[in-house]
Amino acid sequence: MSSNLSSEYSENTCVVCFKDVTIYSIGDCDHPVCYDCSTRMRVLCRQNECPICRQDLPKVIFTKEVRPFRDLNNYTYLMDKKFKICFESAAIQTAYNKLLEHxxxxxxxxxxxxxxxxxxxxxxxxxxxxxxxxxxxxxxxxxxxxxxxxxxxxxxxxxxxxxxxxxxRGHPLCEFCDERYMDTDELYRHLRRDHLFCHFCDADGFHRYYRSLLKQFPASARIPTL
Structure with a gap:
């Protein structure tokens, strides 16, 4: 791949986010992505995998030019030691820092x-x-x-x-707790974990939940203990 690396990615488009690339991030797998996507994964998500092939990348180099990692790795760089990100120049390091500013x-x-x-x-x-x-x-x-x-x-x-x-479409509300959750999947996990449901209804596809079985059913309707 290394001999055709520059020509393969000559369109300057990130294969992950499809934005124009001004600064590339290159790791040991030689898959160049934009430094925005790389920073998002390594710093915000705390994941060091390549977003293309999922190979673990102990270190990446931010560079203006697409080159094989083994060639780039022959130099001494400025570095964010915590996230193992190397910067080809001070200007690239500044651009990286601006991404993370508040x-x-x-x-x-x-x-x-x-x-x-x-x-x-x-x-x-x-x-x-x-x-x-x-x-x-x-x-x-x-x-x-x-x-x-x-x-x-x-x-x-x-x-x-x-x-x-x-x-x-908004953050769905748990009517029992009066608390909202990020999405319907998070609400569903909360309901399954913290509230009650009838296994028979659930098996028939009726996803109904209850704050308490005692409040939902009268005492005479409790399932007897065998």
């Missing part, structure tokens, strides 16, 4: 905060805006990709989703 996009000075919690506090105090905690906890995206809401917008987002994003 910046307020509403302030003209664009202040950067040390932690995401600091940014959350700033947005609430200075702009009266909030992030959705369910989305924050479950979506592995960069801070700059997260959306803030007014109180009314956040309530609508939780109930029905965002008007311009038809893929998100």
């Amino acid at each position: 910046i307020c996009l509403l302030c003209s000075s664009r202040p950067a905060f040390r932690t995401f919690q600091n940014l959350k506090d700033h947005m609430k105090k200075e702009h009266e805006l909030q992030y959705c905690n369910l989305c924050v906890d479950n979506l592995k995206i960069f801070t700059g990709e997260r959306r803030c809401y007014t109180r009314a917008q956040l309530a609508l987002h939780k109930r029905k989703g965002d008007p311009e994003d038809r893929s998100h």
